[in-house]
Amino acid sequence: INKWGEKNGINIIISVFFSAEEFIIKNESTLSYDCIIIDVGLKGMDGIELARVIREKNKEISIIFVSGLEGYIAYGYDFDAIHYLIKPINEEKFSLCLDKAWSRNYLYKEDKKIISIKRFGEIINLRFNDILYCESHQHYVEINTKDAKLTIKKKISDLEKQLDENLFVRTHRSYIVNISYTKEIKKNSMVLKNDIEIPVSKMKKNKVKELYFKFF
Numbered sequence: 001i002n003k004w005g006e007k008n009g010i011n012i013i014i015s016v017f018f019s020a021e022e023f024i025i026k027n028e029s030t031l032s033y034d035c036i037i038i039d040v041g042l043k044g045m046d047g048i049e050l051a052r053v054i055r056e057k058n059k060e061i062s063i064i065f066v067s068g069l070e071g072y073i074a075y076g077y078d079f080d081a082i083h084y085l086i087k088p089i090n091e092e093k094f095s096l097c098l099d100k101a102w103s104r105n106y107l108y109k110e111d112k113k114i115i116s117i118k119r120f121g122e123i124i125n126l127r128f129n130d131i132l133y134c135e136s137h138q139h140y141v142e143i144n145t146k147d148a149k150l151t152i153k154k155k156i157s158d159l160e161k162q163l164d165e166n167l168f169v170r171t172h173r174s175y176i177v178n179i180s181y182t183k184e185i186k187k188n189s190m191v192l193k194n195d196i197e198i199p200v201s202k203m204k205k206n207k208v209k210e211l212y213f214k215f216f
Contacts, residue, residue: 020045035101040067051079062101134176
């Protein structure tokens with residue numbers, strides 16, 4: 001990790017915990033990390049249960065699983081992990097995981113995560129990370145967030161310009177999707193983590209795949 005930090009000019013602070021229980025006790029009040037690397041095979045509470053506790057407190061922290069066991073790989077998707085690395089760890093793969101973790105952290109920084117929109121005379125501030133997808137309906141756009149649906153009078157092309165191109169992608173003339181909520185890419189559509197299926201046009205397919213593989 002320090003070698004990766006030196007290469008990228010990033011100051012690294014590493015905290016080490018020898019059990020899930022120790023981590024929970026020492027981080028009971030706050031989770032002030034950009035990335036948490038978890039060995040699945042911990043004694044006592046295992047790494048999967050620790051990830052569950054972490055996700056209940058914080059949805060944005062990057063998680064990287066490492067393990068000598070392949071049987072738990074599916075849990076990487078359940079907890080939106082950067083990767084599930086099998087021991088012995090390949091340095092190049094590990095560095096790529098840290099790259100992705102750092103990129104995600106950058107997207108969540110305060111100065112990049114807010115969009116201000118006008119809705120029937122009032123100003124609403126939305127966090128980029130709370131927006132799941134946007135759908136155009138003639139002269140209006142429906143913004144689907146984690147908690148609500150907001151309808152605004154705006155062209156979807158104009159809204160697209162306000163969103164971060166490293167996080168949002170136009171999948172179709174009527175849809176913009178937050179790539180971080182992608183669960184699966186199909187032939188002509190993409191499935192979000194809440195199982196909503198969004199169409200992907202032929203013209204947009206390459207751009208969608210490019211951003212998806214860049215993010216995940």
